[in-house]
Amino acid sequence: MNNIDIYLLIIVNVFFFMSGYLFASKCNQNSSYHMPFTANKTEKKQVEQNRIIEKVKLIDINESKVIIDTDTSVLEKKFENLGEDKHVNENIESSISKLSQIMKGK
Amino acid sequence: MSKGLDVGTSFIVLSKQVAHDTIAYKDFRDAFYVLSPTNPIASKMIEKGLKGKIFVKDTDGSFIILGQDAIEKALEKNESAKRPMYRGIISAKEKDSKKVLSFILKEVVGKPSEPGEKLVFCVPAQPIDQTDEDFDVSYHEDVVKSVLASCGYSPKSINEAEALCYGELEEDDYTGIGLSWGAGMVNTCIMLNGESVLTFSTTKSGDWIDHMSAIAVSEPDGVVQVEKENSKFKVGESNNSPILSAVSAYYERLIDYTSKQLAVALSESKSLPRFKQPLTIVVAGGTSQADGFVEMFEKKLKENKFPLHIKKVKQAEDPLHAVSKGCLIASMVL
Numbered sequence: 356m357n358n359i360d361i362y363l364l365i366i367v368n369v370f371f372f373m374s375g376y377l378f379a380s381k382c383n384q385n386s387s388y389h390m391p392f393t394a395n396k397t398e399k400k401q402v403e404q405n406r407i408i409e410k411v412k413l414i415d416i417n418e419s420k421v422i423i424d425t426d427t428s429v430l431e432k433k434f435e436n437l438g439e440d441k442h443v444n445e446n447i448e449s450s451i452s453k454l455s456q457i458m459k460g461k
Numbered sequence: 462m463s464k465g466l467d468v469g470t471s472f473i474v475l476s477k478q479v480a481h482d483t484i485a486y487k488d489f490r491d492a493f494y495v496l497s498p499t500n501p502i503a504s505k506m507i508e509k510g511l512k513g514k515i516f517v518k519d520t521d522g523s524f525i526i527l528g529q530d531a532i533e534k535a536l537e538k539n540e541s542a543k544r545p546m547y548r549g550i551i552s553a554k555e556k557d558s559k560k561v562l563s564f565i566l567k568e569v570v571g572k573p574s575e576p577g578e579k580l581v582f583c584v585p586a587q588p589i590d591q592t593d594e595d596f597d598v599s600y601h602e603d604v605v606k607s608v609l610a611s612c613g614y615s616p617k618s619i620n621e622a623e624a625l626c627y628g629e630l631e632e633d634d635y636t637g638i639g640l641s642w643g644a645g646m647v648n649t650c651i652m653l654n655g656e657s658v659l660t661f662s663t664t665k666s667g668d669w670i671d672h673m674s675a676i677a678v679s680e681p682d683g684v685v686q687v688e689k690e691n692s693k694f695k696v697g698e699s700n701n702s703p704i705l706s707a708v709s710a711y712y713e714r715l716i717d718y719t720s721k722q723l724a725v726a727l728s729e730s731k732s733l734p735r736f737k738q739p740l741t742i743v744v745a746g747g748t749s750q751a752d753g754f755v756e757m758f759e760k761k762l763k764e765n766k767f768p769l770h771i772k773k774v775k776q777a778e779d780p781l782h783a784v785s786k787g788c789l790i791a792s793m794v795l
Contacts (some may be wrong), residue, residue, distance in 0.1 A: 419599065427564040430525070442483055445483070
């Protein structure tokens, strides 16, 4: 095989490869198969969309529950007093004093 | 002046200091039961029959019985009373929960002694044994704050078990562990020199015992609860009553479960300090009042390889009021 034959072989190989590539990308536009790299416009659009979706996901919406005032004045009371009252002998002043001292030191 | 408020699943307890050695507590059972009359005559008869009970009349003509009376009325019909709170926070299951809880809170706390009077109330910690997205402590906290502020108070919240530590760990220089065994949850706080270093909760407590026992004996939860609160039994021991036998067995399982959760949480925690001295563990809450509770808890802590040295396990002198007392102390210090 001389050099001209080799060059011819290379050119023919490149020609058929490029033809096959162009033919496949044209067919790919109409099919669900996605080429592994963004050679066509449709694929480029999809990548752009995905980028936007990823950025949008980072934005939070405030889903904390809204506090709506509850009107209890509509309930008609039918009793005098609610709850049991108890008086207990208990001195908490030393507790308050001790805890205050500890908290002051912080 | 200031006040403390324990907003519990089973009881709401207000505390205030009336003299240097006297605290006044106001308790109310956190329960309700609705009677909906079908016609005006039935409405008049129902209202007559409820004379002497604590109830309100709603705009739709229904009667909402509150507190212990609600539990007793439900029992008459072999049912369980409803609760405005579930597992320590406002119930998302009950339609009227927010309205009823708001009403009860306003009645219990009453008017402040002065405008803007400080009131510290407790909230539960996030549970470590469930990932329920509906468990929204912030929402519960905001609702309670809004109700108390509308009464003229300056409300502030603290963790339930932290409040217990403030009330019961004075002798230990506010270093130790507090466990509040309520109806809906067990809240835990590890405290070092008055500072809370770790707080968490577990979602099985008194109500779980009632519910599991109720299934075992085919009775409503309310029937089991009344039997449990009014009869004698010992944790871990069998009983002549099938209900109390079931309750006793489930108590042991609950204590075992909670001590295991506690051991794991402490072993895995990266924020746990090195304690120089053995620790006092204080327990409180209605669920802790059962006979043999403290002994069983000590036994399970050992069995489940609790990772810290224990000086003693003690029950609060007044287990039902300890958290409210802690809130009162916090209101005067914080």
